[in-house]
Structure formats: C-alpha cells, structure tokens
Amino acid sequence: MAEYLKRGKPAAERAEDDARTRETVEGLLAGIEARGDAAVRELSAKFDGYEPRAFRLTASEIEAAMSQVSAREMEDIRFAQTQIRRFAEAQRASMTDIEIETMPGVILGHKNIPVNSVGCYVPGGKFPMVASAHMSVLTAKVAGVKRIVASAPPVNGKPHPAIVAAMHEGGADEILVLGGVQAVGAMALGTESIRPVDMLVGPGNAFVAEAKRQLFGRVGIDLFAGPTETCVIADDTVDGEICATDLLGQAEHGYNSPAVLITNSRRLAEETLAEIDRLLQILPTAETARVSWADYGEVILCDGYDEMLAVSEEIASEHIQVMTDRDDWFLDNMTSYGALFLGPRTNVANGDKVIGTNHTLPTKKAGRYTGGLWVGKFLKTHSYQRIVSDEAATLVGEYGSRLCMLEGFVGHAEQCNIRVRRYGGLNVPYGKGAPYREAAE
Ligand SMILES: NC(=O)c1ccc[n+]([C@@H]2O[C@H](COP(=O)([O-])OP(=O)(O)OC[C@H]3O[C@@H](n4cnc5c(N)ncnc54)[C@H](O)[C@@H]3O)[C@@H](O)[C@H]2O)c1
C-alpha cells in the first residue's frame, strides 16, 4: 500500500473550489452574452484595470509593440517556433486523407479539413506566457486555419511586446488584448466589435478553463487545460535536489498547481521533502510555489514499480517526468497523462518553452480521454461516399432497404428502393419497403 509522506487538500475542498469557479464563470458569460462589448469592457476594467480604445490591436500598434522586443528575444522566439513548427508539420504529415474501394463499386473516403476560425487564448495573468502563443497560433497555422484570433490579457496595463511578437510571427490574423473569461467569452459568443470564432484553444487559469468548458457545444474547444499539474516518478537513480527543483519549477505557476512525487525510495522521498523546504527559502517565486506545495503537493511512497505505475495512472497528471532505471517501461505501460518527459536530461520547462512538443495539455485527469493540443485538434475528419456502379447501387440498396425496415424506417427504405428500381431494373412498389427481390417477383 502506498504511503503518503505528504498530502494535499482533501478532495471535498477541491470540489468546493471548482463549484465556486463554475458559478462565477456562469455569471460572467451570461453578462457577455446579454450585453456584449459593454460587459467585456467592464470585466476588463475590473480584473485587469484595462479600458483601451479598442481591444483589437491595429497594424501600427502591433508594430510598435514588436519594436520593443530585443533582437536576442526575437531570435529566441524564432528558435522555439522553428522547433514547434517542425514537429507540428511532421504530425500534420502523419494525418492523411484516405479513399478506398470497400467492395466493388463502393468508394469511401475521409478528408481532414481545418476549422475555419479559431480563438487562441494566451495566458498572462501571473506570467506573460509567450510560449502559449507559439503553441496555439503557430499550430493552427500549420493546420491551415484560415482565421486565427489570438488574445492575451494586458501586462502592466498594456499589450505585452513579446506575446504580441510571438502571436504575429506565429501567424495570428487578429490580436486582442483581453484576458480571462471576457476574452474567451467574447471570442466564442461574439460582440459588436469582435467577430465570433468556431473553436477556442489554449491554456489558462481555472476561470479560463471553466469558461471554455461551459462554451463547449456553442463552439469547439481543444481540451480542458487548466492550472498546471506536475508529477515526478523517480527512484534511487536520482537525488532530492533534482526532484525538488522539478516539483517547484511547475508549482510556481499559481496557487493551485499540484506537484506530486511518486517514488519507491524512502531516502529520495525524505531528501526531496527537505530540499523543497530549502529551495522555498531561496526561489524568488516561492510565494506562489509555497502555497501550491502546501495545498496540493504530495509525496507518495510506493512498494515497487508496479505500484508507482498504478498510482500515476490514477493521478493522470498533466506532466509526468520519469527518472528511473526503467523509463522505457513506463513509456510502454502508461496510458493516462498529458505528456511524458523521459530521463533526467529533459524536463517540463523544456517542453513548456522550446523543445517542440505542445505545452497545452490536459489537466484534472482529462489525460484519461485526450492528449494535448496538436495540429490534429484543428482538423476535422469528415467522411464521404460514392457508389459508381449500378450493381453496387442495387446490392447495397437491397441490404439497406431491409435494414431500414428492420428499424421500421419506411421513408429511409424508399431512399434505397428508388435506386434499386432505377439502377437495378427491379420493380419495388413505392412505400412497401418490402425486400424487392420478392416484391419484384
Ligand atoms: N494546462 C496547460 O496546458 C497549461 C499550460 C500553460 C499554463 N497553464 C496555466 O495557465 C494559468 C495561467 O493563469 P493566470 O492567472 O496567470 O493567467 P490567465 O491569463 O489564465 O488569467 C488571467 C485572467 O484571469 C481573470 N481573473 C483573475 N481573477 C479572477 C476572478 N477572481 N474571477 C474571474 N476572473 C478572474 C482575469 O480576467 C485575468 O485577465 C496557470 O494556472 C497555468 O498553470 C496551463
């Protein structure tokens, strides 16, 4: 049985937090739906102290923001975008349109069609998340989305230059300076000044993730990508300093970022706990990391690798870093997670910022049913069919007619029968829906 050397808040308290968030978001979205721009403006003033002339940046405002980005920063942004584009293009190439003849004269196919317009949310409440612009905007571009709207909150009362640069370089067609529920609400529902999109993507805090969830159905969403979670699976091959660094590295995202160590080593568990206390004294962002660690941090000591696997499958964390003597065994056997980071040389921060995989990943156990954002999320797979011979029209029509009648669908059966009459030369009386071989005899 796994032993908890440290536990986070009980599940009931986490559920209460979620219920409060749900209620807040419902109210805010209702306001945006009823009052459009006026509500958006009020929320922007209330939450971000920002009331510009317009939320959409003009070409010259984009240029002005970009001129504040240094050459070094620009080169770093381009380096990251190159890696992300490279991986996204390879993933795009793995998705092919198909067309096959399933039986003589019957042709079935599918086409991958990009969503026409998307709204990419780029978080910026606590940290200006420049990287989220690459992850959503650039990936949508690779997918072939025609209209890409990108939105990030103001940082210190104005558009954040590097975020604007990353959005623009990534291929955004419209850039909005709007945060939180007002951003995703306006993009999904549309206002007098903001044309609605077909789909929302991108990560965000609990309010943003919940707003996307509530808007799902009105528009598409990529996935439930809320406050960052991290999990480290480690054994005696590593030390407490590296585990503590990796846990706090992601706990700093906000006040509600779970960080969990799963290990079979009591020595490592105790060393990591001690290192976390030490690092929290010196990490400049300890203010939030400390709260996340106190409320959501866990250290779970397991009996062996099988139990470590079982516990991590249950948690289904957004990021899982594996540093053991059998990393490939975890890769082979794990099924529920956002993304895996294998071996001590890599880490979640690389994945967040630069390495090329997408950092928008499922949280709150959504890894049970979806992976993260990727080029495929922007593509809709649509089927089509065609019958090219009279024989096939007759044969499929006969089966079709009987199967329609099995369910009592006479009108459906007629769709088949009319073709059997025309293309098979069989006389099937209208509205009988009878198997026509007999009907024809
Ligand atoms: N799952 C993922 O893939 C992933 C990736 C990157 C980041 N993240 C997460 O994104 C989040 C970014 O959060 P953030 O807060 O820094 O920025 P954010 O941009 O997501 O949210 C900022 C907005 O939150 C709104 N807000 C703040 N307080 C509010 C309140 N009380 N009620 C209603 N709205 C309120 C404001 O409108 C503000 O504009 C972090 O939690 C981070 O962990 C997740």
Ligand SMILES: [Zn+2]
């Ligand atoms: Zn992160």
